[in-house]
Amino acid sequence: MATEQVSEQRSSHVRGVTVTAVATLAGIAAALVSAAFLGTAAKDQLGLAIVAGFVFAQLPVLQVMGIDVEDFSTKDHLYVLFMTFSMWFVTWTILLTNGVTF
Structure with a gap:
């Protein structure tokens, strides 16, 4: 019984x-793709479409991973959305601030 709880x-x-x-x-991958396709044009709304695509692409990846x-x-989906958006925002902001181009 105790081993079942631990498991x-x-x-x-x-x-x-x-x-x-x-x-x-x-x-992070969405931010790199955003930087590669949009460069330093931070006003382009396509960046949000890119991050949305990465959010939806995660579900099949998670299924493959078991x-x-x-x-x-709903909480789990919002968590995935928040974590992906947060990392995209922070990473892309760093890339834009430093003027990184690919």
């Missing part, structure tokens, strides 16, 4: 770490 806790922890890692890496996205609640 469930570990599984829940691994799920959380996986979802967080995929969301943050997707945000995460049951059918179990996601």
